[in-house]
Amino acid sequence: MSGITIFLTFLYFLILGLVWVKGYDVVKKHDASLLPRFYLVLATIRFLLTATLVLCYILLTNDMTSSRQFVIMVMAMYGVMMVVTLTLKH
Numbered sequence: 001m002s003g004i005t006i007f008l009t010f011l012y013f014l015i016l017g018l019v020w021v022k023g024y025d026v027v028k029k030h031d032a033s034l035l036p037r038f039y040l041v042l043a044t045i046r047f048l049l050t051a052t053l054v055l056c057y058i059l060l061t062n063d064m065t066s067s068r069q070f071v072i073m074v075m076a077m078y079g080v081m082m083v084v085t086l087t088l089k090h
Contacts, residue, residue: 001066016081017081017084021088023038039085043082054070058070
């Protein structure tokens, strides 16, 4: 797996994190009662985008070892992101 792949995946999760933080602030400012709905919608979108990213990488890469490493890395980053968003109180 190349360094650019790792960098782009890190950038992907960084953007998802920024969307979470900014979206949370906007929803909280306008109507805090919608925060549970916002979380569920964003969690669904994050899951679908991440699953699509992994599937595209697997289909576009013929190297099984690289694909396996990518899936492990993305799932680890996804798990960390979920733990952080569940525990982050800002």
